[in-house]
Amino acid sequence: MEQRLNAAAQRATTATTQRDTTMYLKKRARIGEMMIQGVLFLCGMVSILTTIGIIVVLSNEASLFFADSRVSLVDFLTETLWQPSIGQFGILPLVNATLLSSLIAMLVALPLGLSAAIYLSEYASPRMRGILKPLLEVLAGVPTVVYGFFALTFMTPILQRIFGKGTVDFQNVASAGIVMGIMIIPIISSMSEDALSAVPRALREAAYGLGATRLEVATRIVVPAALSGIVAAFIVGVSRAIGETMIVAIAAGGRPFFTFNPFKAAETMTGHIARISGGDISYGSIDYTSVYAIGLTLFVMTLGLNILSQRIVRRFREVYE
Amino acid sequence: MSAEETDLQPATNTNLPFGDALQRNIAVRRRIGSIWRRLLLLSLIVALTALGLLLYNIVDRAFGYVALEYRRPPTELLSNRPLEAVSQQDLIAIIQENVSRGRFRTLNRESPLEQRSKDEVYIVLLEEVARQRVVHSWSLTDSLLRRSLVAETMREDYPDATLEFRSWLSWAFLNTPMSSRPDFAGVRTAILGSLWMICLTILIAFPLGVGAAIYLEEYAGRNRLNRIIQTNINNLAGVPSIIYGMLGLSIFVRALNPITSGQIVGLDNDNGRTILAAALTMALLILPLIIINAQEAIRAVPISLRQASLALGATKWQTIWHHVLPVAFPGILTGNILAMSRAIGETAPLIVVGASTYIVTDPDGPFARFTALPILIYNWTSQPQEEFRKIAAAAIIVLLVMLLSLNSVAVILRNRFRRSL
Numbered sequence: 001m002e003q004r005l006n007a008a009a010q011r012a013t014t015a016t017t018q019r020d021t022t023m024y025l026k027k028r029a030r031i032g033e034m035m036i037q038g039v040l041f042l043c044g045m046v047s048i049l050t051t052i053g054i055i056v057v058l059s060n061e062a063s064l065f066f067a068d069s070r071v072s073l074v075d076f077l078t079e080t081l082w083q084p085s086i087g088q089f090g091i092l093p094l095v096n097a098t099l100l101s102s103l104i105a106m107l108v109a110l111p112l113g114l115s116a117a118i119y120l121s122e123y124a125s126p127r128m129r130g131i132l133k134p135l136l137e138v139l140a141g142v143p144t145v146v147y148g149f150f151a152l153t154f155m156t157p158i159l160q161r162i163f164g165k166g167t168v169d170f171q172n173v174a175s176a177g178i179v180m181g182i183m184i185i186p187i188i189s190s191m192s193e194d195a196l197s198a199v200p201r202a203l204r205e206a207a208y209g210l211g212a213t214r215l216e217v218a219t220r221i222v223v224p225a226a227l228s229g230i231v232a233a234f235i236v237g238v239s240r241a242i243g244e245t246m247i248v249a250i251a252a253g254g255r256p257f258f259t260f261n262p263f264k265a266a267e268t269m270t271g272h273i274a275r276i277s278g279g280d281i282s283y284g285s286i287d288y289t290s291v292y293a294i295g296l297t298l299f300v301m302t303l304g305l306n307i308l309s310q311r312i313v314r315r316f317r318e319v320y321e
Numbered sequence: 322m323s324a325e326e327t328d329l330q331p332a333t334n335t336n337l338p339f340g341d342a343l344q345r346n347i348a349v350r351r352r353i354g355s356i357w358r359r360l361l362l363l364s365l366i367v368a369l370t371a372l373g374l375l376l377y378n379i380v381d382r383a384f385g386y387v388a389l390e391y392r393r394p395p396t397e398l399l400s401n402r403p404l405e406a407v408s409q410q411d412l413i414a415i416i417q418e419n420v421s422r423g424r425f426r427t428l429n430r431e432s433p434l435e436q437r438s439k440d441e442v443y444i445v446l447l448e449e450v451a452r453q454r455v456v457h458s459w460s461l462t463d464s465l466l467r468r469s470l471v472a473e474t475m476r477e478d479y480p481d482a483t484l485e486f487r488s489w490l491s492w493a494f495l496n497t498p499m500s501s502r503p504d505f506a507g508v509r510t511a512i513l514g515s516l517w518m519i520c521l522t523i524l525i526a527f528p529l530g531v532g533a534a535i536y537l538e539e540y541a542g543r544n545r546l547n548r549i550i551q552t553n554i555n556n557l558a559g560v561p562s563i564i565y566g567m568l569g570l571s572i573f574v575r576a577l578n579p580i581t582s583g584q585i586v587g588l589d590n591d592n593g594r595t596i597l598a599a600a601l602t603m604a605l606l607i608l609p610l611i612i613i614n615a616q617e618a619i620r621a622v623p624i625s626l627r628q629a630s631l632a633l634g635a636t637k638w639q640t641i642w643h644h645v646l647p648v649a650f651p652g653i654l655t656g657n658i659l660a661m662s663r664a665i666g667e668t669a670p671l672i673v674v675g676a677s678t679y680i681v682t683d684p685d686g687p688f689a690r691f692t693a694l695p696i697l698i699y700n701w702t703s704q705p706q707e708e709f710r711k712i713a714a715a716a717i718i719v720l721l722v723m724l725l726s727l728n729s730v731a732v733i734l735r736n737r738f739r740r741s742l
Contacts, residue, residue, distance in 0.1 A: 037536075040532045040533070047554050047608060048553055054564060054565075058567065112364045116368055135372070139368065139371070143665075143666025149702045153702070153710055213353075214354055215353065215357045245668070246668045250703060303556060305559075
């Protein structure tokens, strides 16, 4: 009897311990935790929704534009006249002005930004870098509307003084482009500097050991090794220049002229969107939908460039060690 | 013999310089090196000079001499008494005598004259009765260095005008609403509009952005969807801001009009171009920035901290809430402040979403129509008269000071964060 009782007690204790451990170790469904995770997931989904929103909105309104009888896709892409009042919708003048101003911007930003990056990463002492780099970053923090003010009230008068008031318009692509280049310098320099600093020290030391000068190490060893990063920085810079609005809206001009002369006024895609949608336009009018067609073109261009730059970084990155 | 010769003169077989030629070669390469070194430094200096010129150009316009003309000189109106000797009641009486009854009532309706400060009443007097007008203005450089030129222009072109040194950036400028006349325009409504917008923006974007960052860093497994989210955030950071404006115009201003116009809370307003619509747009614009920064801050938290907490039996969320987030918080905050300063200076999306340029009443809530500081700068810069450029420069200083103070807070936070680790 006693034995049986003992055995029963023993069984009971083992059973409870077993039950306890299984209860303890089993993954319990925690409703609260799952809800939190769900909410956080939704936060992450907002960015996906934003992208979908952008694509849907742009293509939806743009399709309304192309559905209009006055518009044809071929004319849109090939005509050199943008004049909604007489039903002429050729995007080329706007694209042309955008590319022209971006080209000027990159002519300013690439040499200056890259040289600054090489100097900061290869020549400057840590103390000097500590002073110069934040100063350069201040340039990146200045709002673009301030650059627009600078272009119109400072750069244009200087260009007019150099080339004469007759050749340089009051609003012109050149001054907008140059100032845009100044704005892009810090983007190019900081991205390139990251790429240059990522080149391992051993590569430099080896070149020094063979008797190369500092410049030779920088231009023949470090820059080629960091080329993918520099190219990516360049592409991001172009994409920024194409998408930049305020500088060109203020300084480049308010009329869509088709011209290759940088001293003439011409309206870029972004400038046109800002001017048209800034006024009181009626929703659904052809002016309104045409802005979205331009926006779609702009979005495709910048997105393509951004994806390209990410690809380049990923594919051509020299992986050391 | 022949073997010895090749040993002594290895250069004969290759093109490598030797002896004197080697010295010359090294000297030339050194010289090229030092020339390029200077060129590289020069380009850095050029970039920084551009920054200097930008600031100089702004300050140069924000201060300087102005030539003022009056229809009735204020000395005559105050009967030659100094301003200190005249009471506010007297000033109001002078105004009442000289303006039409309807105008006087309008002035009182905007804000009762008795309740305004004496300086404000004096400005009303200058604007309404003395009809002060800036006929010419000089830059700061001209005002300081070419005094004779200023005096000459005054003598020849504006013999009746009074010369006065004016800081376009003044307390009155900060504290008066928008006006169509540059010498009496101010930025109060714009500052309030910007502040309202930025507060709402951060209220929306902060939880969303930090939430997304926590999800991506702590919960997201390595699956396709999460990779898409991550790439997508990086791509969104590169989308031009004006595209966000168009998104905001279509979604927030038009599609969600009942919400953004305030009809849903019973307001009688059918225009969706409100602070709320702008703030929602801005929130989407800065969301990628906040997420990327917060992700970096969370990633910097040592993994051992999480493991210790989990080992003691805390759940995943308890670990994140009590251990990961407090450590990452300063970094997250820094990223947020930088995103805020981006949103304050952003102009293009506001133009598209429809911030107005001419607003004289202070915004009183999220459903008010509003104007913002960058919008005013854009509008004033686009005006042909030089005086508008002056107030644009003054407004830029206000904007830059706002940005500078925000950024210094971020720097201070970052330094404190570094020390604590």
